Amino acid sequence: MQDFTRTTDETEIDRRTFVAQTGAATGVLALAGCLSGDDDEEDGDDPDAENGDENGSGEDYGDGRPTIEVEDPPNAVYLPTHREAMRMLDPIEAGDMMLGPMLSYPHDFWTIAGSGEDAVERESPDSGRGVHMMFTLWDQQTGTVLPVDDGVQIRVYDGDEQVGSPVSPWSMISQEMGFHFGDNVTLPEDGTYTVEVTIPPVSVRKTGDLVDRLDERVSATFEFEYDDEFRHEVIGGVQYLDEAEWGDRGALEPMDHGDHGEHGGHDGHDDHAHEDEHDDHEHGDHDSHDDGDHEHDHGDEHDHDSENGHNGHDDHAHVPYSALPRIDEYDGAILATADDESGADGVPTDHDSLPRSDDAAILAALFEDGSADAERLADDGEGDVTAGQYLLVSPRTPYNRVPLADAALSVTVERDDDTIVGPDAALAETLDSEYGIHYGLVIDDTQIEPGDSVTVTIDSPPQVARHQGYDTAFLEMPPIEFTVPEQ
Amino acid sequence: MTLPDRSTLSRREYARALVAVGGATALSACLDMSSGENGAENTVPSGTDDPDSLPARQYAWNEFATRDDKGNVEPPAHHVLLPLALTERATADGEPTADARETTESTLRTLERAYEWSTDGLLFTLGYTPSYFERFDEDLPEGVDLPEPAALTSREDPAFDEFDALLHLASNHPEVVLEVEEGLFGDQEEPERNGVVLESNLIEVFERVDENRRTGFVGAGLPTEHTDVSGVPDAVPKDAPFFMGFRSGFDRTQASEDRVTIDSGPFADGTTQHVSSMDIQLEVWFEQENHYQRVSKMFSPEHAAEELVGDVGEELGADSGLSDERIEATAADARQEGVVGHAQKAARGREDGDPPLLRRDFNTIDGDRPGLHFVSLQHDIEDFVRVREAMTGADLDVPSANNGILHYIFVNRRGNYLLPPRGLRALPAANPDA
Ligand code: HEM
Ligand SMILES: [Cu+2]
Numbered sequence: 001m002q003d004f005t006r007t008t009d010e011t012e013i014d015r016r017t018f019v020a021q022t023g024a025a026t027g028v029l030a031l032a033g034c035l036s037g038d039d040d041e042e043d044g045d046d047p048d049a050e051n052g053d054e055n056g057s058g059e060d061y062g063d064g065r066p067t068i069e070v071e072d073p074p075n076a077v078y079l080p081t082h083r084e085a086m087r088m089l090d091p092i093e094a095g096d097m098m099l100g101p102m103l104s105y106p107h108d109f110w111t112i113a114g115s116g117e118d119a120v121e122r123e124s125p126d127s128g129r130g131v132h133m134m135f136t137l138w139d140q141q142t143g144t145v146l147p148v149d150d151g152v153q154i155r156v157y158d159g160d161e162q163v164g165s166p167v168s169p170w171s172m173i174s175q176e177m178g179f180h181f182g183d184n185v186t187l188p189e190d191g192t193y194t195v196e197v198t199i200p201p202v203s204v205r206k207t208g209d210l211v212d213r214l215d216e217r218v219s220a221t222f223e224f225e226y227d228d229e230f231r232h233e234v235i236g237g238v239q240y241l242d243e244a245e246w247g248d249r250g251a252l253e254p255m256d257h258g259d260h261g262e263h264g265g266h267d268g269h270d271d272h273a274h275e276d277e278h279d280d281h282e283h284g285d286h287d288s289h290d291d292g293d294h295e296h297d298h299g300d301e302h303d304h305d306s307e308n309g310h311n312g313h314d315d316h317a318h319v320p321y322s323a324l325p326r327i328d329e330y331d332g333a334i335l336a337t338a339d340d341e342s343g344a345d346g347v348p349t350d351h352d353s354l355p356r357s358d359d360a361a362i363l364a365a366l367f368e369d370g371s372a373d374a375e376r377l378a379d380d381g382e383g384d385v386t387a388g389q390y391l392l393v394s395p396r397t398p399y400n401r402v403p404l405a406d407a408a409l410s411v412t413v414e415r416d417d418d419t420i421v422g423p424d425a426a427l428a429e430t431l432d433s434e435y436g437i438h439y440g441l442v443i444d445d446t447q448i449e450p451g452d453s454v455t456v457t458i459d460s461p462p463q464v465a466r467h468q469g470y471d472t473a474f475l476e477m478p479p480i481e482f483t484v485p486e487q
Numbered sequence: 488m489t490l491p492d493r494s495t496l497s498r499r500e501y502a503r504a505l506v507a508v509g510g511a512t513a514l515s516a517c518l519d520m521s522s523g524e525n526g527a528e529n530t531v532p533s534g535t536d537d538p539d540s541l542p543a544r545q546y547a548w549n550e551f552a553t554r555d556d557k558g559n560v561e562p563p564a565h566h567v568l569l570p571l572a573l574t575e576r577a578t579a580d581g582e583p584t585a586d587a588r589e590t591t592e593s594t595l596r597t598l599e600r601a602y603e604w605s606t607d608g609l610l611f612t613l614g615y616t617p618s619y620f621e622r623f624d625e626d627l628p629e630g631v632d633l634p635e636p637a638a639l640t641s642r643e644d645p646a647f648d649e650f651d652a653l654l655h656l657a658s659n660h661p662e663v664v665l666e667v668e669e670g671l672f673g674d675q676e677e678p679e680r681n682g683v684v685l686e687s688n689l690i691e692v693f694e695r696v697d698e699n700r701r702t703g704f705v706g707a708g709l710p711t712e713h714t715d716v717s718g719v720p721d722a723v724p725k726d727a728p729f730f731m732g733f734r735s736g737f738d739r740t741q742a743s744e745d746r747v748t749i750d751s752g753p754f755a756d757g758t759t760q761h762v763s764s765m766d767i768q769l770e771v772w773f774e775q776e777n778h779y780q781r782v783s784k785m786f787s788p789e790h791a792a793e794e795l796v797g798d799v800g801e802e803l804g805a806d807s808g809l810s811d812e813r814i815e816a817t818a819a820d821a822r823q824e825g826v827v828g829h830a831q832k833a834a835r836g837r838e839d840g841d842p843p844l845l846r847r848d849f850n851t852i853d854g855d856r857p858g859l860h861f862v863s864l865q866h867d868i869e870d871f872v873r874v875r876e877a878m879t880g881a882d883l884d885v886p887s888a889n890n891g892i893l894h895y896i897f898v899n900r901r902g903n904y905l906l907p908p909r910g911l912r913a914l915p916a917a918n919p920d921a
Binding site for chain 1: 767769780792821822824825826854881884886887
């Protein structure tokens, strides 16, 4: 006979009687500014003041949840009001993958299902009690971050009892965390929770060292502690930017690799001047860098040694950030922007000179037939490998090179009045162990030549949820016309 | 067993809660309540002494249900799925005994005498699993497609119904499904209805597999009565018959009973049944997506853009407003719109324009979480598998979150059944002609 249990005060009290275990937490990662815990930043009104509801009832974050209202943000990537703080847990194995959990307070983000205005919805958590639960997934062998939504699921348990319904976390992008999976998860009470994550086979087209791999459904489990201390950390660690900068074009630096990313919007220096001088995003090499490789050339007050004593920073350097390779790491011919004067003959030479579509930077490269890259990228392990050129299109965020996954792109190649490829040939979303997620096409029945015009159309924009600062960009994306440069 | 607290629940909530609990105490509480309302013993139409007057098909329900003003069948509101395992004493040499057959048949006839065969009385089916048929030396006859249940998507890891049989009880009156269950399996005094004492020795034949007992409800207004359950948000629309907020099961998106009927061999006038049970994530659905997004994902992006649906589907008539073009455009919508609808996708499984599944799904809060028990009838289990593949849409170039409602459903169990014709519903042999 099944029990009809209604949620009563009694059961809520029961939920609190679990044995407190040592959480897997290894510390809070305060973001790049490295101001952690209780220290008040000079421009921060202490958001922590009202926080810490002793008896675990009511709105756990009180009015302390950071404000995020930005008036009239541009239709472009912009600086949010603050940097998030979060608790990073030890990465765990899930089959061939690693999963790096990150927890913050429940906060706003935007979901998207389509492209028009109606297709975007702002999620504002109405219950302050719970967490914004996030994790990054990556392949252990290649270090590739897995930026595609194949139906990951999470189930939260309090002991043996399942808390709430299962959740399919959104694939999301955030300036600080890059691509990750996440959602706001309401929790009934303080306590130790167990999270079971199941990851279905990665079904996107795979090339290089990913061929025939990640084809199993795998799962992993982690635990975390939800209590005053946690709330204190993730609220207390929040750092506000100068209000004058809120909504300025720019982006926060990636948290993990740290330091100052490609620009430091909040310091008031020119955001775009720092592109690509930041070189610690070596693709597939996430484990090997250490602080010594970073360029500490900003010299501002946020230089970050671990002097604050919080133990987050260095411990977590091994959670990779989903940055795509820099432009000079592509061995193929970078296509020229048809109407762009920058670079030699309009060929982009750095991230900044890539053409933009609704503020997404679009890199297009052509790999010649017979080149190692073309051969690798043509071989997805399915059926015969047809030799040919390979056309790669890689949209990314304009500052942090976060891949814009789960869009649909197509291409038309023209020579004089002839259509050589297409019109509107679909590009296949592909995950390559070297070039990461991109949209590609094997050109096997014709040959693209210098002087050809290559029009990339964005059929639908990246269907990934967005943290603040990415919510107004990459939505209505006009086509980009490229030209194949002379050798 | 604890009864739900009457004082905090509306009448209908309370009735639903009682069905979920089951048992004699729940039954008497339910009867008290239903007679207390209008002072008189409530009336349920009585059945028949003439079994031949009843349809040959156990699942002939549509003719005995009401229809809404658009002509769509209104399914019975309250449901119980009783999983049954044959007892040892019901078998000899592994096969069911004549006595056991006799007991089963006479029990079901008792039910048919007590209640009218209708949504206002009682409708039921008794189906058998592949595990049940395995005990026989012969195979099921050709033309009956009943494989073992299997996982149908790469993201699920379901448990399987491996007991022998499933009794699906359905009625608009919660006390009817309760008292039937109590009459069949309770240890209290046998209930009486319309002068018929629901006496039965069915417990000699079957044991109820308690942990897999399932209950539920469907109909406008019923889902919102459960916003007290954690995981059921207040935002569920008041008129919605299903938790996810839309009407479903239109006359022209359902297979007819004829369409799903096995037409030859010993099991002619039988059919196959698939039962899957799933959790539904309603908080994210209602709190993180807007109506436009929900309509895009449930029906199609065109339904959203053209505002074809209305709040809960009231703008639709006897179909879901899917043109052939919209169904064919599913793959194109995936790329062009970045989102495809559940109905649009599933309709790709139609054969010559006809939907192959007759869906009789209902909402549940079993386990104190919102969910759905998806009961579907089809000629072959293979039809279900094919339509489910169309719904999964692995071929579509669209992220999982925008692939219909996949983001929101979590399959926990699957079971396949044969619903024999009424004449063979009591412990049939795998090949009755052999
Ligand atoms: C929570 C779960 C589900 C909900 C809320 C739901 C809801 C709906 C709705 C609103 C429609 C459109 C109206 C209609 O035609 O009836 C529909 C159609 C349909 N659904 Fe579902 N459904 C669910 C699960 C499933 C499952 C598991 C299947 C299994 C294959 C399925 C198969 C179908 C089919 C075959 C159609 C009709 C397609 C056609 O028009 O040919 N549904 N569903
Ligand atoms: Cu997030």
